[in-house]
Amino acid sequence: MDCEAVKEKLIAYIFGELPESVQREVGEHLKVCKSCNAECKSLVSIVNTLRDNWISAPIKKVRHRTRISVIRSIGYVIAGVLLVLAIFNSRFHYDGVTQSWEVTFSMLPRTVDEQYIQEVLNARDERLLAVFAEIIGQLEARWADNFYTMSLYLERR
Amino acid sequence: MREEWVLRAQQGDKKAFDKIAREWYPKILNYVYRATLNMELATEITQITMVQSYFKLQQLREPRYFATWIYKIATNLIFDHLRDKQREPLALDDIIEPSFTPNWETKLAIQQALNQLSDKERTVVVMKIYENMKFREIAEVLDEPESTIKTRLYNGLKKLKQILEGWGMKEV
Numbered sequence: 001m002d003c004e005a006v007k008e009k010l011i012a013y014i015f016g017e018l019p020e021s022v023q024r025e026v027g028e029h030l031k032v033c034k035s036c037n038a039e040c041k042s043l044v045s046i047v048n049t050l051r052d053n054w055i056s057a058p059i060k061k062v063r064h065r066t067r068i069s070v071i072r073s074i075g076y077v078i079a080g081v082l083l084v085l086a087i088f089n090s091r092f093h094y095d096g097v098t099q100s101w102e103v104t105f106s107m108l109p110r111t112v113d114e115q116y117i118q119e120v121l122n123a124r125d126e127r128l129l130a131v132f133a134e135i136i137g138q139l140e141a142r143w144a145d146n147f148y149t150m151s152l153y154l155e156r157r
Numbered sequence: 158m159r160e161e162w163v164l165r166a167q168q169g170d171k172k173a174f175d176k177i178a179r180e181w182y183p184k185i186l187n188y189v190y191r192a193t194l195n196m197e198l199a200t201e202i203t204q205i206t207m208v209q210s211y212f213k214l215q216q217l218r219e220p221r222y223f224a225t226w227i228y229k230i231a232t233n234l235i236f237d238h239l240r241d242k243q244r245e246p247l248a249l250d251d252i253i254e255p256s257f258t259p260n261w262e263t264k265l266a267i268q269q270a271l272n273q274l275s276d277k278e279r280t281v282v283v284m285k286i287y288e289n290m291k292f293r294e295i296a297e298v299l300d301e302p303e304s305t306i307k308t309r310l311y312n313g314l315k316k317l318k319q320i321l322e323g324w325g326m327k328e329v
Binding site for chain 1: 187
């Protein structure tokens with residue numbers, strides 16, 4: 001088999017798709033012909049480079065991301081609820097004897113009472129009084145509601 | 158087993174076709190993506206391929222040739238889409254995310270080099286190198302003589318090597 005014939009068959013040879021006898025014949029030629037051997041090695045090398053570096057469709061793992069986002073969402077909801085409980089069930093108490101403010105938190109909802117509002121209004125902290133004076137109309141309007149409902153209302157302003 | 162599914166799907170068993178679709182959807186998507194290097198187009202062509210394979214399944218006479226048959230549907234769609242379309246640079250979304258893949262430089266280079274081949278050359282390279290199809294099967298899918306396929310692969314590989322070496326890649 002001459003070089004011309006071998007080069008025609010080389011591409012089928014490297015994938016082992018020649019009839020057995022022809023495959024063997026080409027193999028024999030490659031052992032003795034430097035030029036054909038170099039050509040064969042060059043083809044094998046590019047095929048290996050392509051095969052070693054598979055290109056795949058950039059498929060996004062939607063399911064995985066969804067799961068993470070669900071877990072995150074649950075986390076945000078829990079954090080939000082805890083924050084709301086902490087803020088809306090907090091109680092501010094002004095102690096007239098020691099002239100100090102006391103802040104207490106409770107995880108259980110409680111009902112606001114008139115006395116508490118009065119304590120706030122009687123406080124000497126002018127800045128805080130100004131804030132409460134600004135919102136007093138809304139506080140009065142929702143007198144019977146419990147504390148967190150009231151705060152929610154304030155947040156919307 | 159696969160032939161059995163194809164037979165059952167031909168007899169109207171939808172669950173059998175679901176199994177076939179589940180197996181073939183990612184295969185065809187990867188094949189079309191490699192041949193077009195465009196994820197949006199690949200998704201569209203893959204979906205049309207699945208739809209056509211479902212509605213045309215009765216036309217398949219030999220269930221054992223299902224693979225060749227479905228590749229043929231996908232390939233025809235690829236050429237239909239690419240025929241009148243001029244080569245465009247790769248869209249950013251279609252390029253491998255470099256920081257997330259090992260050997261990203263080589264992969265990126267190969268992707269860009271593949272994009273410089275003609276549509277037919279690239280399709281043959283993809284079928285042979287990535288899909289591992291026999292020359293006979295590729296010839297059947299493309300309706301061309303085996304000798305043409307071999308020549309096209311040879312030329313495609315030579316071009317790729319030349320391009321990659323031109324970019325400074327060694328041992329290509």
